[in-house]
Ligand SMILES: O=C(O)CCC(=O)C(=O)O
């Protein structure tokens with residue numbers, strides 16, 4: 058008890074009190090070495106007096122020699138620069154506990170001073186052999202080389218570290234900085250493949266650039282991919298490529314006009330969209346301008362996704378598609394088919410992943426005819442041009458030129474998975490100038506047989522019987538297994554970021570853990586994925602399997618804590634992940650969770666948010682995320698309550714304050730407003746019947762999914778009389794123009810594919826009072842009268858957003874089709890149609906624009922109906938656009954149920970604590 062108390066005091070920084078207790082302990086237990094050891098640590102670490110520490114360690118050792126006393130003596134000697142003595146102490150520690158890495162790594166640093174770099178390297182080499190999966194020896198090696206003066210040795214050490222364990226942003230950033238400082242190391246050799254593959258596990262020869270070796274710019278990009286908040290020195294930052302120029306308006310328009318059909322997969326790819334058309338058989342065919350080079354601008358490093366079941370055909374007739382080293386070209390999902398014909402793919406780069414030009418997921422197909430793959434790279438990945446994980450590749454008359462991979466297969470890498478065989482058929486395929494840092498300059502095959510001939514290719518076939526020995530020590534780690542595990546982890550991590558790719562990510566992470574059950578990185582990536590996606594049973598099994606083979610690994614214990622919902626951060630991440638999965642389910646995309654429907658998935662997300670809040674009740678981000686999640690789930694009443702409770706718990710949180718401000722700017726109508734509904738009979742409106750299929754398919758999010766709320770064929774309504782007076786309309790326009798004048802122009806604050814010209818109504822102080830009065834008097838009662846099934850009560854209607862929009866023939870003259878993030882929307886005309894030509898609210902399914910007959914009239918419609926602002930060709934059109942929500946729960950559950958669940962969870966926790974105390 059004395060020792061435990063002393064430890065606690067030392068942790069709190071009270072060295073004197075701790076020392077006193079330890080002296081008392083020594084008196085009680087004169088033969089115990091421990092109080093003396095701990096007093097030594099107090100001297101060494103709290104008081105920074107190594108000499109005093111050494112005397113106490115010596116006294117402790119005299120009573121009984123322990124590993125700790127030897128190890129800490131070494132550290133104290135090292136702190137004084139007594140390297141020989143440090144070395145002796147570390148050796149003694151290692152002799153007592155031969156499997157511990159720490160004294161060996163520390164000894165290497167001492168050896169560097171006493172005997173030089175070669176002796177230090179040798180010691181580290183031996184340490185690495187103790188646990189070939191451990192990061193520490195590689196990190197120590199890099200540090201020792203850097204201490205020894207940097208140079209080629211340090212570059213080699215950092216390359217080894219980052220290629221073996223490509224998971225840490227910090228190490229990537231250090232490699233980048235080192236390469237920038239040593240530009241000659243970053244230069245590529247004149248002849249690729251001239252340098253042999255580095256030997257394993259540690260390459261001792263001085264570093265030389267080799268094919269596939271990451272450059273400084275690659276390492277910097279890798280650091281940012283691993284952790285976007287990584288700080289990079291200016292010299293390194295300067296290497297990052299500048300973002301691509303924005304797409305031309307016509308290309309954007311072409312992309313935006315592809316919301317449905319097989320070419321929808323190019324909706325976010327304005328560089329390809331203009332050349333796309335729907336071909337026979339539901340194929341999206343892209344015909345690139347013959348003989349020309351088209352630059353691919355992918356916002357995602359993973360490239361253009363060919364989704365499950367889709368077919369994309371790229372026809373070149375001698376054209377080139379250049380990714381400019383900024384992204385991969387294509388990633389093909391399960392059941393997706395990519396057909397390439399007569400095209401050159403160049404400049405593709407996979408970052409921390411495989412397949413520099415094309416990455417094929419289990420069950421995907423690539424058919425390439427008359428295709429050249431040139432100068433594509435897989436950085437920290439395999440298959441410089443093409444990588445297949447359990448996919449089919451058919452290549453006819455193709456050439457692979459000068460492609461590179463950091464790992465294996467400079468041109469091509471194919472791996473069969475237990476659940477998906479990879480197949481490879483080559484006819485008239487040639488290879489030249491490809492290279493890979495870790496072997497198989499051209500083609501790497503794992504359990505794959507090639508059908509056909511590969512001219513002049515260096516092929517490395519691996520697989521079958523390369524598994525880790527079940528019994529036996531950690532040493533049993535064949536190089537192929539280690540490499541497979543690293544590749545599957547980086548690829549799985551890349552894919553888990555992408556929509557529709559979660560299933561493939563999970564398969565690859567499972568494959569990594571299966572290939573090497575002892576690998577901490579594979580366990581960590583898989584278990585995190587399983588936990589965040591709520592695969593709780595599989596997570597338990599994975600944890601048990603890992604703990605069984607690596608009982609001492611702290612990761613196992615950490616994950617146990619996570620699994621028992623003891624980490625607020627992990628819970629927040631789980632909630633956010635499940636929330637994204639709900640969004641996928643809403644769009645009708647496959648989701649990677651154990652839940653069969655979105656209600657169950659949403660409930661799991663809500664519970665995870667609440668469990669996180671139970672642990673950290675004043676985390677405003679979690680409160681805000683929960684509110685937003687509920688809002689998009691249609692649980693608006695819960696969202697409102699959660700935002701309010703969140704603001705009370707985190708009064709400084711900016712986003713929560715914004716929500717509160719909006720609620721205050723547009724207060725709910727009083728109950729009396731309900732009586733005005735009767736003043737709006739059917740005859741007060743022109744009803745515009747919208748056809749089936751009016752709701753937007755390109756739903757980014759569903760506030761209240763259209764058809765679920767409104768039925769198949771919804772209606773829009775145009776008021777027969779003005780709901781705002783002429784004076785009010787004129788006042789609003791004048792206030793907006795004055796505001797724009799003061800600001801030096803209108804804002805472009807709302808973001809559809811093109812900027813909009815508008816002012817938020819919240820900025821117009823003089824307009825708000827009368828506008829709110831008009832809302833309660835006419836606008837909201839009118840809305841409630843026409844949509845009694847979704848919004849019967851005026852007092853429950855709430856403003857989600859409101860802005861005044863200006864269209865002019867000369868400037869912004871239209872708004873592309875879209876869906877609003879609202880339950881119901883208004884367009885309120887502020888001027889007469891005689892003041893402009895064209896205009897009106899365009900309804901896509903109707904194929905026509907609907908306009909108000911005069912200023913002050915309104916058009917009302919369900920927000921999820923696909924619509925836009927029809928172009929005007931002359932004059933100016935002013936409208937107020939109003940997004941409305943309804944403060945009720947679409948699920949029909951009683952209001953307040955979410956906060957009630959939080960109370961229950963808290964009570965359960967208190968019950969648990971009480972039991973612990975008993
Ligand atoms: O201009 C219109 O009539 C439609 C405007 C609109 O849909 C919007 O601003 O969201």
Ligand SMILES: [Fe+2]
Nearest residue numbers: 876877882924
């Ligand atoms: Fe809209």
